[in-house]
Amino acid sequence: MAAEPAREWSDEQLKSDDLPKKDIIKFIQDNAAHSFLNEHKLLGNIKNVAKTAKKEQLITAYNQLFESKRFKGTDPVEEVTEQVKAVKVEEKPKEVKTEVVDEGPPKFTKSVLKKGDKTNFPKKGDTVSCWYTGTLEDGTVFDTNIPAAARKKKQAKPLSFKVGMGKVIRGWDEALLTMSKGETARVEIEPEWAYGKKGLPDSKIPPNAKLIFEIELVSTD
């Protein structure tokens, strides 16, 4: 078990404006037991914690930590948790979503038509390139970027964009993140994750339309 950490800051120093909240949070996160952090609402990304916690709260927590001596490793469950953490792939700190978090079931379904390499999956922010055809439920093709079979257009290029950034309809963003390079899939998207109540009248998509796309993920960087 690690030796008890030293108390770096005096009360004066803690109250001073020169000591940023982030430093106190970091110290407590580095040294306190998980249950302690949970009780004092100090878990998570330092930036976010800094937004919601007041300086006084942090000073109180800091002092309480040394009084209660609930440092890392003093939680009975802690050791196991640490080991599990070490095995997991390191996660990037999540950004707080500004949108309303939709807790409902995913509003799309995917069936794989051709398997991909199952290795190269796009991450949010990656640029992906796709060939696609979009149809309505009645079979009408409303859009495609695949050149007509009769003329092999050298000019035609797959559609490229940054995935997972809200540039495309949500059904696309969500579906593409589950696809691997080379995969072709049939994706059916409910209107809530497509063009919703308004539709896209100029592009022949009626209101409340469920959209069916056949998408081939050509590449992802």
Next chain:
Amino acid sequence: MGCVLLSPLVCEIIKNKNCDHCQTAVTHLTRICNPKELLHSLLELVDDTDPGAISETILTLTPHLQTVVLRLDEGKAASVGLVLSALQRQLSRLPVPYTRQQEEADEYGLCRCCAALAAFTNPFTESLKRENGNCVNTAEDEELRAELLKFCMRSLREPLLDAELRGDRKSPLWLFATEIMVGERLFFIIFHTVGDQSKESRACLAYLLFVQLINIESFPAVFSPVFVLQCNMEYINEMLSRYALYEKSLEGVQDNSLPVSLLELRSFYSVPQNLRHILSDCPMKHLREKGLQVFQLFINKLDAEAKHKFFRCMLKTSNHPGIEGYIVKNIRNEVESSMKPDNGNKWFLGAEFVSLLGLALCLPQGPETDLVHNMDKIMESLNLLRYLLLKEKELRSIADVWEELCRIKDEYLKMLRVCISISRGYYSAELKALREDQKIKAKEARAAARAARLVQKITVKHENASDMSPEAQQQVLQSALVTFDLMESLIVRIEEITEENLKILN
């Protein structure tokens, strides 16, 4: 060698349109002389265009230029580029028609010249379409594509950006737009913020694509409406008073969906600010009225947090009581809609609402505020207060900031009462002075009339402190006093409701 004949022949044709034998001679020359030399001579003629005969020159030379370029063995693409830019230089000197009548009359020939330029490009765009069939993609093709794109973008900027384009009447300039907007990947240009295409060109492209729906089939139906709005915002700024692109882009977005992070983008700050300027300063009523509709449409698309931030921004920066009043009305509507089940949020029903209320319920110059000038905002703020008090029971249970709201209310009403009594005192005094003045003047006039009967006619001068007649001044002062009465009666009503609520509680 025959090229030396070109110049005098062409000049003759331009001067005298019916000079058939000159036309025949030129046509013959363009078929037999060296195309490179011909091109050089013809381009010189274009550059030397007489300002008084621009459209005649363009209309005369363009078909011949086409003949010559088609005869070239190599360097076609570069020549197409040279010809188009030379012709466009001259074209840009012509005034752009901006009414339907002007377009049909085409007095300066701009529309006919545009048609001529589109006709010039025809064989080249056709050849590119054909080339698509073969897998061979030469450097020449790429160069040609690039030149045609440059031509398209230049034309969008000038003359199309300034033209009144409406697809419903398929005017010559609208047809010109459809002819030049070829190329399936034109839409990429809208999304690119880098590149040498000017912002005006891209704005026009966005307008023609999304509003006039030219080539909309080439636009992928997978982009999210919010992303399209975001891309279009800087173009909307370029052509704000046209509203159409703004409206169209907003209509595709769901209500209450735009997040507050968007408001940090520069274009999302500029557009509403510029719109606000139109609302407060534009002398044309129909533009202000339409502008207000679009303003409200934008507000409707913001989510609760974004609305809160936007309202704060407008209340702080607009300095215009009409707009401020409009915002306060919106605040009232938001409180109402936030009280519906599942709609509750801290921005209009919680701690954050207090700061917004503080901005809505304030007198900019304290007790010396000009109540008449600020009437719109003050009346709306009193309406808001009355609403909040009528809903006290529900609000108390939802919002945990009722005490704060009451404190703000009390301070505001106290100051407002003081302000009203000061203003009333001032305006009453003015009115009294004006009436006294009138009486004195009437006496003087009667005296002067009596004197005039004895002496020659003297004209009695009206000395006005302002440009208004005394009657008009009286009206203004009286209506101000009525306004104060209105405000006070609202305050009384608000206090009545407060009393009633207290009784119910106890």
